[in-house]
Amino acid sequence: MDASTGTGAPLTLALSDDGLYAAHMNGKDLVVYTNPASENKEVQIARVKENGVKYLKFCLTQSPPGEFDEDSGRWLLSANDSCISVWQLEPLEILAEIENVEPGALNIDFGSDGNEVLVFHAWNTKLIIHSLDSRRSSVIKTPKFAHHLGFGYRPQTRHLAILLKPETSDLLTIHKPRSYELVNRTVLPTIDAQGLKWSPDGKWIAVWDVAGAGTRVLIFTADGQLFRTYTGPPDVDDAFDLGVKQIEWSPATGDKGVSEILAVGKVNGNIDLLQTRTFSSSTTLSHVFEIDQHSCTIWRERFTSALGDAEYAEASSSSAFSMSPESSGSLRGVTNMTFSSDRNLLATVDSMRSNVVWIWALDGPPRLASALVHEQAVRQLVWHPSTPQLLINTIANTLPTVRWWSPNSHPVIARVPTQKSESGKYDVKWLAESEPDSAFWFASTEEYVVGYLSAEDGSVQFEVLNSVTSRGYGSHTGGLMSR
Numbered sequence: 001m002d003a004s005t006g007t008g009a010p011l012t013l014a015l016s017d018d019g020l021y022a023a024h025m026n027g028k029d030l031v032v033y034t035n036p037a038s039e040n041k042e043v044q045i046a047r048v049k050e051n052g053v054k055y056l057k058f059c060l061t062q063s064p065p066g067e068f069d070e071d072s073g074r075w076l077l078s079a080n081d082s083c084i085s086v087w088q089l090e091p092l093e094i095l096a097e098i099e100n101v102e103p104g105a106l107n108i109d110f111g112s113d114g115n116e117v118l119v120f121h122a123w124n125t126k127l128i129i130h131s132l133d134s135r136r137s138s139v140i141k142t143p144k145f146a147h148h149l150g151f152g153y154r155p156q157t158r159h160l161a162i163l164l165k166p167e168t169s170d171l172l173t174i175h176k177p178r179s180y181e182l183v184n185r186t187v188l189p190t191i192d193a194q195g196l197k198w199s200p201d202g203k204w205i206a207v208w209d210v211a212g213a214g215t216r217v218l219i220f221t222a223d224g225q226l227f228r229t230y231t232g233p234p235d236v237d238d239a240f241d242l243g244v245k246q247i248e249w250s251p252a253t254g255d256k257g258v259s260e261i262l263a264v265g266k267v268n269g270n271i272d273l274l275q276t277r278t279f280s281s282s283t284t285l286s287h288v289f290e291i292d293q294h295s296c297t298i299w300r301e302r303f304t305s306a307l308g309d310a311e312y313a314e315a316s317s318s319s320a321f322s323m324s325p326e327s328s329g330s331l332r333g334v335t336n337m338t339f340s341s342d343r344n345l346l347a348t349v350d351s352m353r354s355n356v357v358w359i360w361a362l363d364g365p366p367r368l369a370s371a372l373v374h375e376q377a378v379r380q381l382v383w384h385p386s387t388p389q390l391l392i393n394t395i396a397n398t399l400p401t402v403r404w405w406s407p408n409s410h411p412v413i414a415r416v417p418t419q420k421s422e423s424g425k426y427d428v429k430w431l432a433e434s435e436p437d438s439a440f441w442f443a444s445t446e447e448y449v450v451g452y453l454s455a456e457d458g459s460v461q462f463e464v465l466n467s468v469t470s471r472g473y474g475s476h477t478g479g480l481m482s483r
Contacts, residue, residue, distance in 0.1 A: 011447065011448065011468070011469060015441060019430060019432060019440070020035065020036070020432060021076075022036060022441075022448065023056055023076055024056070030045065030087070030092070031043065031472070032045075033473070034089070036465070037439040037450050041473060045092075052080040053078050053079065055079040056077070056078050056079075057076070057077050057108075057109055057110065059073075059077075059113065059114040074088065074089040074090065075088060075110065075114030077108070077109075081101070082100065083097060084097065102119075103122075104121070106122060107147065108120070111129055111153075112153050112158040112177055115131060116131055116132065118130075120146035124142060124143050124144065124145070125142065126140065126142070126143070127143045127162070138179070140180065143163070143165075144165040145195070149196065149197075150162065151163065154202045155198060157177060157222075158177040160177070161174050161175075161198065161224070162196075163193055163195070169187050169188065170190045172186045172205070172207060172224060173185045173224070174222075183223060184224030186220070190210075191213045192212075194210055197249060199259040200252040201252040201259045203222060203258075205222070205224070206218070206219055207220070208246075208247050209244065213243060214231065214238060215231050215241050215243060215264070215272075216244070217230040217264055219279050230264070230280070232272065242268045242333075243267050244264055245265045245334050245335070246334060248265070248338065249263075250263070250339045250343040250346075250362075258276070260275065262276060263337050265348070266334060268333075269332065269350045270334075271337065273285065273366060285360055287334075287348070289317045290317060295367060298314065298315050298316065299313065299315065300313055300315040300373045309399065309401075309413075311412075312372065312410070332351055333351055334348060334350055334351075336349040340383045340388045340390075341383060341385055341386050341388075343362065345359055345361060345362065345369070345383075345390075345407065347359050347381045347383070355394070356372065357371065357381065357392055357405075359372075359405070370407075372392065374394045374403075379395050379426075381393075382428055387438075388406060389404065389405075389406050390406070391404060391428045393428055398420075400419075400421065401415050402416055402453075413460075414453055414460045415462065416442045416451070417464060418442065421444045423445070426443060427443040428440055428443070431450070439451065439452045439465060447474065448469075449466075450468075
């Protein structure tokens with residue numbers, strides 16, 4: 001995660017999961033930004049020992065989504081091929097160092113909290129968990145993956161679930177927090193397990209198999225006991241079952257904080273919604289426009305200037321269908337699924353029509369609430385952490401723009417005053433708590449901008465609060481008007 005320096009130099013910021021902190025390397029200087037949306041923004045700089053920092057990561061906050069705990073500790077790690085440093089943020093100073101790290105690590109990250117560091121070694125030979133407070137290490141051999149789909153910590157209790165591949169069979173093991181003593185070990189009946197995910201309420205672990213195995217999702221209890229194997233709706237011919245692309249749990253909601261739905265995205269473009277009481281399919285969502293469908297609102301992006309300014313215009317389903325032909329690409333399947341914080345809305349993208357965002361209402365019988373048809377493929381969908389606001393990024397090769405949707409408002413497209421990315425790729429991230437509300441990051445290759453959308457006299461403006469370049473905080477503020 002090195003970043004070149006100098007005027008107009010490429011910049012890669014590491015952002016905390018709540019967006020309230022940012023960091024990057026400037027040579028041997030570690031630069032940390034605090035309160036980016038506030039007038040009280042701060043910059044702290046500390047010197048690292050060596051060049052070549054490859055990993056720069058914030059520890060995840062322990063607060064539930066949509067909630068903010070200003071008293072929770074904040075940590076950052078920086079690592080190169082031989083040394084790992086863990087920093088506290090206020091003030092910015094080193095808390096601990098791990099030296100003589102074996103070269104070729106596949107991934108380095110925090111563990112259950114800021115007192116643990118995970119090191120996935122070359123060739124997935126082992127995972128070492130370094131405890132900073134006890135100064136001891138635990139070893140788990142042959143992790144199957146070094147990325148986030150290969151392991152996960154249980155919410156609240158912080159038990160570790162991890163996929164292993166010691167020989168020909170996949171294993172699922174559960175480990176106690178801190179000591180990492182083995183709780184359970186299960187040989188999986190999978191051909192090639194693709195990942196695992198804890199339910200947000202911590203009651204279940206879902207493991208899904210490779211698509212070539214057909215639909216196969218294994219549901220385990222929190223202690224690693226197999227509870228159910230989901231193989232698809234009962235009325236589907238196995239000959240036409242193309243398997244699972246990805247899965248997504250709904251947030252834990254309600255008085256009891258229960259995750260009620262498991263969405264299973266299929267290679268054929270369908271989504272099976274499983275109720276967590278039985279883990280049987282209650283509904284299948286299909287990414288197909290119905291010509292006579294009047295219950296949902298369909299919006300189509302259209303350009304309003306030669307520069308690339310655009311707006312959403314309401315369209316009929318037949319018009320939207322004709323403007324969004326099926327892709328001829330070889331990659332198939334549901335590429336994006338994300339629930340709103342109250343779990344009442346599900347936004348999806350299907351690779352066969354990668355320029356369309358489908359928004360499903362789940363507060364009653366599942367139905368298509370809205371669809372947004374774009375000129376370019378959709379790159380990113382991000383729900384606000386506490387309100388039903390959706391940011392949409394497409395691969396825009398014209399102007400840097402962001403798209404916004406909410407269930408009770410006209411969707412908008414706003415130009416962002418930052419430098420154009422030649423790749424057309426931008427990233428967005430909400431700030432968990434900011435004043436004004438609903439501020440977010442918008443990132444290009446050379447600049448990260450913090451701002452919010454404001455409406456005045458029928459126009460939408462992106463108001464810039466702050467910006468960060470390789471030279472530090474930017475000085476420009478203001479906005480650009482967009483219809």
